[in-house]
Amino acid sequence: MENLYNELMKDVRFEEGLKACMNCGVCTAICPAAEFYDYDPRKVVDAVQLRDDDEIIRLLKSETIWYCGECMSCKTRCPRGNTPGFIIMALRTMSQKLGYFTESEKGRQQLAIKRTVGENIFKYGYCAATYAVNPKMHPEQGPIWEYILENTDDVFERLGGQINGIGTGPLRKIPQDALDELKKIFDVTGGTEFFETIEKHSKAKAAEMGLQFSSEGTDNDYFVEVYTANSGSHNSHDI
Numbered sequence: 001m002e003n004l005y006n007e008l009m010k011d012v013r014f015e016e017g018l019k020a021c022m023n024c025g026v027c028t029a030i031c032p033a034a035e036f037y038d039y040d041p042r043k044v045v046d047a048v049q050l051r052d053d054d055e056i057i058r059l060l061k062s063e064t065i066w067y068c069g070e071c072m073s074c075k076t077r078c079p080r081g082n083t084p085g086f087i088i089m090a091l092r093t094m095s096q097k098l099g100y101f102t103e104s105e106k107g108r109q110q111l112a113i114k115r116t117v118g119e120n121i122f123k124y125g126y127c128a129a130t131y132a133v134n135p136k137m138h139p140e141q142g143p144i145w146e147y148i149l150e151n152t153d154d155v156f157e158r159l160g161g162q163i164n165g166i167g168t169g170p171l172r173k174i175p176q177d178a179l180d181e182l183k184k185i186f187d188v189t190g191g192t193e194f195f196e197t198i199e200k201h202s203k204a205k206a207a208e209m210g211l212q213f214s215s216e217g218t219d220n221d222y223f224v225e226v227y228t229a230n231s232g233s234h235n236s237h238d239i
């Protein structure tokens with residue numbers, strides 16, 4: 001791969017997101033993620049515009065690039081017309097493709113996202129399918145998911161939904177031909193290959209960490225580790 005900055009420039013989000021940063025810090029002042037994490041989009045933009053591969057690789061391996069909530073508040077305020085949120089998107093994609101995402105706790109969660117909301121799209125046509133949620137994996141929700149699963153019909157009737165029914169409404173059944181078409185779209189646009197790349201790098205990291213890994217599902221040691229790990233260190237500077 002050639003110079004990483006030049007590679008980033010091939011991503012239209014990066015090209016759109018970075019014109020010239022004058023380090024004013026307005027993006028950080030408006031950024032909600034900066035409120036909750038010790039996170040500073042100004043520093044990310046500044047590090048990238050150094051055009052230094054070592055700096056870019058440090059970002060690709062960092063927790064930092066996974067803190068952004070992609071709210072695009074920064075886009076509305078930057079006096080130079082930059083969009084740090086777009087720059088972060090391009091960095092995340094590069095981190096996923098090159099496998100650097102497995103070097104950070106937040107980055108490793110890409111496998112969990114792929115196997116849950118990502119695969120839900122193929123299986124059900126929805127990224128968020130309530131019946132696919134495992135309450136044991138969401139202790140932070142208390143008894144809410146268990147209640148919803150035990151009272152699904154009642155809950156969705158009140159919301160105008162019809163789980164797996166024909167017709168309209170939330171969580172209605174998506175016809176198989178539509179699901180097949182969705183899969184084809186992923187195949188021809190690179191989405192399927194992208195998913196496979198996440199799996200490949202995650203498998204290698206699991207071996208490095210000495211954790212059991214299965215090629216699918218959530219019932220394996222590496223998946224549980226990336227899904228539940230929380231070092232509690234995300235409020236400390238790492239950039």
Ligand code: SF4
Binds near residue numbers: 024041045077
């Ligand atoms: S607001 Fe724009 S110019 Fe200012 S630090 Fe952020 S990206 Fe740079």
Ligand code: SF4
Binds near residue numbers: 032034041069074084
């Ligand atoms: S898109 Fe990301 S960097 Fe920009 S304001 Fe939102 S959270 Fe902050």
